[in-house]
Amino acid sequence: MRLRPKQNALRRRPDGRSKKSPRSVSGATIDGSLLSTPAFSGAFDKAKEGMLILDRKGRCREVNRAAAKMLGLRKNLMRNKPIDIILAKYTVAGRPVTVEALKGELLLVHEAKAKIAIRTRAVDFSGGLSLLVLRRKDRLPARESEAWKVDRASLVLPEFFPLPPSEEEPDFRSLFQHSPYGTCILQNNSIVVANPMFCKLLGYRASDEIVGKEIRQFLDGGSHMLFSLLQQRAFRGETIPARFEIRMLRENGTTIDVESTMSLSLYRDAPALNLSINDVTDRKELERRLTDSEGLLRNVINSMVDALVITDLQGKVLDVNDEFERFTGFSRRDAFGVEIPYPWVPEEDLRSYIGWLEKLRENNVLRDFDITWLRKSGERIAVSLNTTMLRNSAGDPVLMVNIARDITERQTSREKLSRQVRRLQVLYELSRALTETFDTREIARITFQQIEKVIPVDAFFIDRFDEKRNLLRAIYNVDVFEGKRIESDARGAEVPLDERTASAKVIRDRKPLLELRPEAPSGPVYVPFGNPNRGAASLMFVPMFSRDRTIGVMSVQSYEPNIYSNDHLTLLESIANVVGIAIEKAILYQETITKSQEIEARNKELDDFTYVVSHDLKEPLISVEGYTKIIRHEYLNLFDEAGREYLQSVMDSCIHMKRLIDELLQLSRIAKLSEKKAKIDSAKLIHDVLEELQFSIRERKAEIVLQQDLPPIDGVDTYMRIVFRNLLSNALKFCDKPQPRIEIGASATEDEVVYFIKDNGIGIEPEYFEKIFMIFQRLHKKDEYEGAGAGLTIVKKIVASHGGRIWVDSVRGQGSTFYFTIPVS
Numbered sequence: 001m002r003l004r005p006k007q008n009a010l011r012r013r014p015d016g017r018s019k020k021s022p023r024s025v026s027g028a029t030i031d032g033s034l035l036s037t038p039a040f041s042g043a044f045d046k047a048k049e050g051m052l053i054l055d056r057k058g059r060c061r062e063v064n065r066a067a068a069k070m071l072g073l074r075k076n077l078m079r080n081k082p083i084d085i086i087l088a089k090y091t092v093a094g095r096p097v098t099v100e101a102l103k104g105e106l107l108l109v110h111e112a113k114a115k116i117a118i119r120t121r122a123v124d125f126s127g128g129l130s131l132l133v134l135r136r137k138d139r140l141p142a143r144e145s146e147a148w149k150v151d152r153a154s155l156v157l158p159e160f161f162p163l164p165p166s167e168e169e170p171d172f173r174s175l176f177q178h179s180p181y182g183t184c185i186l187q188n189n190s191i192v193v194a195n196p197m198f199c200k201l202l203g204y205r206a207s208d209e210i211v212g213k214e215i216r217q218f219l220d221g222g223s224h225m226l227f228s229l230l231q232q233r234a235f236r237g238e239t240i241p242a243r244f245e246i247r248m249l250r251e252n253g254t255t256i257d258v259e260s261t262m263s264l265s266l267y268r269d270a271p272a273l274n275l276s277i278n279d280v281t282d283r284k285e286l287e288r289r290l291t292d293s294e295g296l297l298r299n300v301i302n303s304m305v306d307a308l309v310i311t312d313l314q315g316k317v318l319d320v321n322d323e324f325e326r327f328t329g330f331s332r333r334d335a336f337g338v339e340i341p342y343p344w345v346p347e348e349d350l351r352s353y354i355g356w357l358e359k360l361r362e363n364n365v366l367r368d369f370d371i372t373w374l375r376k377s378g379e380r381i382a383v384s385l386n387t388t389m390l391r392n393s394a395g396d397p398v399l400m401v402n403i404a405r406d407i408t409e410r411q412t413s414r415e416k417l418s419r420q421v422r423r424l425q426v427l428y429e430l431s432r433a434l435t436e437t438f439d440t441r442e443i444a445r446i447t448f449q450q451i452e453k454v455i456p457v458d459a460f461f462i463d464r465f466d467e468k469r470n471l472l473r474a475i476y477n478v479d480v481f482e483g484k485r486i487e488s489d490a491r492g493a494e495v496p497l498d499e500r501t502a503s504a505k506v507i508r509d510r511k512p513l514l515e516l517r518p519e520a521p522s523g524p525v526y527v528p529f530g531n532p533n534r535g536a537a538s539l540m541f542v543p544m545f546s547r548d549r550t551i552g553v554m555s556v557q558s559y560e561p562n563i564y565s566n567d568h569l570t571l572l573e574s575i576a577n578v579v580g581i582a583i584e585k586a587i588l589y590q591e592t593i594t595k596s597q598e599i600e601a602r603n604k605e606l607d608d609f610t611y612v613v614s615h616d617l618k619e620p621l622i623s624v625e626g627y628t629k630i631i632r633h634e635y636l637n638l639f640d641e642a643g644r645e646y647l648q649s650v651m652d653s654c655i656h657m658k659r660l661i662d663e664l665l666q667l668s669r670i671a672k673l674s675e676k677k678a679k680i681d682s683a684k685l686i687h688d689v690l691e692e693l694q695f696s697i698r699e700r701k702a703e704i705v706l707q708q709d710l711p712p713i714d715g716v717d718t719y720m721r722i723v724f725r726n727l728l729s730n731a732l733k734f735c736d737k738p739q740p741r742i743e744i745g746a747s748a749t750e751d752e753v754v755y756f757i758k759d760n761g762i763g764i765e766p767e768y769f770e771k772i773f774m775i776f777q778r779l780h781k782k783d784e785y786e787g788a789g790a791g792l793t794i795v796k797k798i799v800a801s802h803g804g805r806i807w808v809d810s811v812r813g814q815g816s817t818f819y820f821t822i823p824v825s
Helices: 036-047 065-071 144-153 172-177 196-201 221-235 279-304 322-328 347-363 408-434 442-451 503-507 566-592 596-634 641-669 682-692 694-700 717-733 791-801
Strands: 011-013 018-020 048-055 061-062 091-092 105-110 119-125 130-136 182-187 191-196 244-249 254-265 270-279 307-311 316-321 365-376 380-391 397-406 460-465 470-483 484-487 492-497 513-516 538-548 549-556 678-680 703-706 714-715 739-748 752-759 805-813 815-823
Touching: 048 065, 048 091, 061 470, 065 130, 130 739, 182 196, 196 270, 221 244, 221 254, 221 279, 244 470, 254 279, 307 492, 322 538, 347 365, 347 380, 347 538, 380 408, 408 442, 408 503, 408 566, 408 596, 408 641, 442 460, 442 470, 460 566, 470 549, 503 538, 513 566, 538 566, 566 682, 596 641, 596 815, 682 694, 682 703, 682 717, 694 717, 703 791, 703 815, 714 815, 717 739, 717 791, 791 805, 791 815
Parallel strands: 703 739
Antiparallel strands: 011 018, 048 061, 048 130, 091 105, 105 119, 119 130, 182 191, 182 270, 244 254, 254 270, 307 316, 307 397, 365 380, 380 397, 460 470, 460 549, 470 484, 470 492, 513 538, 538 549, 678 714, 739 752, 752 815, 805 815
């Protein structure tokens, strides 16, 4: 508590009794010398209330930052100017502001901005000065009168502006005497006033035993220097700690630890210090006991069978246990003080680890985060991380505790399942990539890059079979020469089909072939365009089909014996089916690129390709999903919680793959409009689509602005619903603002109607304006925004089938506007 001495509060009579001083509007003597002191100027300028000091003539002698900001003026332009000029833009009850009007409480209203209103409170002081206090009306408490009463009793700068007492003000001497904190007033290093609690804390019965003595007599020797330094800084008006701890001497010679506060004030027209103390001896004893318990806690921590790492909120390591040292090879000294990135967390896992810690701030406890750690020797170990946020009694976070357990065996089992999912992902990535090129060599190169992700491979080739001429034509060939993998330049080379080779056997039998040799032969056996100096030990050959025709052969080989299995052969067969169709399409494209009359046939082939690819993708997917369901139905109770999560992850991946395939099928069906076009009420159609998306709109709290009197559409109702649904869904999905805003409108000409959908989302870089309309082209990761990347491709195909065009105009971070046209019939 800060005691505010007041000149007119209590005065002593000659007989020692006190009496009330006469009521007066003057407080402490305020003159230019006080205004220029550092203590006054610093406290006055930092006050939260807006304040101005005026002279008798109403001129502004001083103004603080809060008042200047509230009035929108510079401080140097306000000094020495009449107050009626400073407040020229404000009125009081509709009349201009005058000096005479600024008495008591007033409400000032800005003449141009009616919403800006300022409540003023004027107080006169001696020396011809007065204080004008300003408050924005919209920031006043609900009961304004009570707020001003409080201000009157405890003004922002009571040390410098003591107010005269009023009937509403409390008796501060009573508060001072009954304060639960020990409080005294110091002048010239001596105690001039002390309350009963101050005497009690120091072991004295009455203040007469303390008053008049120097404060140093009551300070322990170790606290003299700190107290003197803070005392000097306070008198200079400099910043001191809000609270500090010192040790004081009691009357019986014992010491007590106290928490203290110190503030500058005036006492009997002279500078003084208010000192308040609170006994914290018991708290210090608790701290000592806590220190003694650290040994016991250390023993508990070191007895744990899991590695433990304790960090602060920024990730700086504060402590580790013995198991961490054994587990990682890093000693406690190596780990102490280490900050992110940690040497035991690989660089490739660092981002996911930081993301894990970010989630912790919301959830307090996170479990089963699988990550790879590095031992000091460089060995990798799989660990499961459990992290807990420790909070203090006030609920504020203080520490993070990480517990790591070795899960190498569990990780091995999970990797087997992940390998199956990864194979399906390769099929998906391959089918997506092959739709972007019609170059047969590029198709083969992409195929090789995807195959080496899931199958060990040293040598690889794809040959095209010319059935009419009974020969093989090389498309792509990779082999190892002198320790380096090189693409041989065999494109276009032709050799007759040798019936003795594996390629001929595969083509004739239309079945795949797996051959495993105990060691690699000295020369080639089955590779007509391969390495003439070396043969492989493990070989796989699969035929490539297109429309029930064998169009070529694909071979994957390794110089390591017995490295392939039937699982590898099945996967390669699925890949060959996709690649065979892609190569066939590429060949058709290359042959008909100059023939405009065959464009329609080419598009049909592409649609067939997409449809067949989707069905081929479903075959392994259905198998994985079926076996997973069987496991979940019949063996679920054999799995622990982690195993169930892995099983659910496989099911979720199957569902995601089905969605990709369904979009492929939908895209394949939009070729030529089989339905007849008709006049469509575009407003009703859009309302129907918005109704379908109502859940997402409400969830995102989106604002939809729909233009009135939209022109009708000449098109197919089913397809136009898909267009608007996809564009509106994207506008809702790709928005990083708290409230998405979507505008829908159109403009018509004689020939066409231009529709637009505008959003305030994340925007698109100009270099991606064309790329976003390509199949499976995504600008973000799947975990950021869901979807397969086919929506805009479908929209473009529908618009094109109606004879229109589509484009986008966007600014990164500000939003996008999609335009599309539909011709008028």
